[in-house]
Amino acid sequence: MPELPEVETVRRGLTELVAGSQIRSVDVLYAKMVNLPKVAFEKALKNKTIEKIDRRGKYLLIRLSDDLTIVSHLRMEGKYDVEPEGAPIGKHTHVIFHLTDGRQLRYNDTRKFGRMNLVNTGEELSVAGLKTIGPEPTEQDLTVDYMETIFGKSKKMVKPFLLDQSKIAGLGNIYADEVLWLSKIHPEQPVNSISLAGIKRLRKNIIAEIQKAIAGHGTTVHSYSTASGEAGNFQNQLNVYGREGEPCLRCGTPIVKIKLAQRGTHFCPKCQVVHGVNND
């Protein structure tokens, strides 16, 4: 479920809760969750200290002593919870880190889509998604020049393009719909037909929206909450996502939902129209 702002919120929560803690042992309850054979994964993590938690796009990089890093991707529904030793194990708990202070860090994931890759620090690029990941959606990293170049080279529809992590890191289905609505760009618009003004508008909205969502601790759907039990509140600031049939907040036209590249896509059919080449 989580997109960049939710993963960043998890990163901050984990930093508060477990940075500096030592792992006594690890239990892998669902072997496919980890890249190494279960026993090797468990053995390698024995007695390691969690030094800090970094993030790249939607990936958490859990830095451990002895130059080890767990590359953790939550995919749709992964979450970390800290529980006291002895708390009942939920049916969706797949990895348990026993800490030396008596607490446990538990990885829970209803759909089992999440993955943990244990690698040597510095060799994160051996993880498939990190090899090709695009720039972070920040003022410094996501430059106008870069956007102009990649947009000029593809005829792909802009919505699926924004979901491609090798182009820009961190956007998912919700924020892609939101930034296109904010930028008044139709989700089916081919990227090489978006004017420079449109690209600049989109870039500004991507950067600002991600920052705003991080400030709001991310978007909560279902019963998602962060490691520290803190639910995000950004869902209250969504303009189009999940608002099918409700009036557009700019013009009152009912929001439409279509399917693009297998993903639900929300937009305003009046504010967001497909333009001709470079016609804004």
Add this chain to the structure above:
DNA sequence: CCCGCGTCCTGCGGGC
């Protein structure tokens, strides 16, 4: 190389 599609999983809500 690019693109679209199936696949990995479980739970929930809508419709019959």
Add this chain to the structure above:
DNA sequence: TGCCCGCAGGACGCGG
């Protein structure tokens, strides 16, 4: 009510 189907904030790997 019960069942079946489609859908869900992701991304990889495959084949064309």
